[in-house]
Amino acid sequence: MRIKMKLMYLTIVCTIATVLAGCEPLLVLDPKGPQAKTQADDIMLSIWLMSAIVIVVLAILIFVLIKYRASNQSEDYEPPHIEGSPLVEAICIGIPIIIVIFLSIVSVESNYKVEATPAGYEDQEPIVIYASSSNWKWHFSYPEQDIETVNYLYIPANRAIEFKLYSYGPITSFWIPQLGGQKYAMSDMVTTLHLAADAEGEFMGRNANFSGAGFAENTFEVTSMSQADFDEWVDEVHETADPLTDEKFEELLEPGHLGRSTYTGTHLEFSPAPEHDHGSTDSEVEEPKQEDHTDHESGKQTNHDNH
Template structure:
């Protein structure tokens, strides 16, 4: 009878060791805890505050569970207090109801504050004028159009650091989700709708961008690099694409929009009003029923 008990304890010990090892290995690669922009920093702070508040309840409960299981285990000669008729303690009731209620109130207040501050379409306070980037999710690739620069890219995004970026998001394929973890949380892209998301990179660097929604066979290929550079380098890059890139025609876009994987592409121009045509593509008459991006 003793062998199964020892085997069970050993199994639990190995399970805890494996879980700790996995958590330790993954922790250093969690990009949301390494923010590089004001939106991502506030979101990181909210996550940390929520974790700490939840830990105030979770950690003592788990610790007490372990203590109770160990202290009151079936053991020969166990002298722990045994009170089969015990039913109530005002002090304990106050503790296990009072603390969670206080934590929930604090968590609710903090969440309301951050939710308002992090409203996606709310412009980022800055002396720099925002740059507009229109992102369209396709099967299975991302099309980025820069209306102010007159250029377009596929699966490649370059932005100037320290400058707010006004992303206008839509889809010409199944619903997807636009996500740059180190700059901010995800925003869904949907046909017939244009959503607005403000992000900003505070540091020069290369960041990971991806589609965060299952959208078919090759959805894992919907990844793109985000290059945050100085404003001078960004302007130089945009001028270079304008001079050396190929033209994205209406026919070229129709071909690009067909389901299939794609590498990085750069276009010196794109059809006028392409983004708005994509947004209103499925509406009656092609111009009604769409939710336009704020400011349009």
């Protein structure tokens, strides 16, 4: 029985170790940007620390089970009555407290990191992209470039990106695992997600929050490219794409799945984002810019100011 159990845990530990360290890296543990890197580091740190705890508990358990099993003891052994010892219990409280304090410090530090302009890009002006979801699509509006795409996202590599997230409908969650963790997009406020890609390449992006029948296929493709390629793409869009009209946008919002499409102009002009002074995730540098958007684009909101 004990051997079976040992074997079982050995198998678990081996499986985890092989897969984590193994041939094909898992998306989350294969970061391509500073935010995802911070998160992957936290994850690996906690995995090692937590493995140590599991092993200690397991070791104590196996030891007491072997040593104090009834078949290992004389017939007339009568277990003693032990109330508990303050010293032992203090240790049992003390060590977990130390671990929790340590992890809290790491966690708080990372919180502030992932909620600010990515490390190494602080001196840049971030590019602002509005990412809004509708059943079951993603709309990406580039106000500075004055273009809009559906279901695909082109970004310049080595540049801070500030995503402004909101939803036409159910709560969704904007997630590009290799660039960083997710954040909700909701219908009555705008949330901000700071990301950056350290490398050029193609990444998977999706809505991670269940949003109804078409949820599984609610994905988008992310391509990170050099600034020059990005500028070239913007110019090309301005030359070739149709302008996005109010009617066309209404059509796009209809529930369903669509392929990729590209437009000049953004829907922000006629269907502005639900921005108001939520302001929880913006770093100080970006504050004036944020207000700027609010002034120009927030026509819809009247009753949200008092949240």
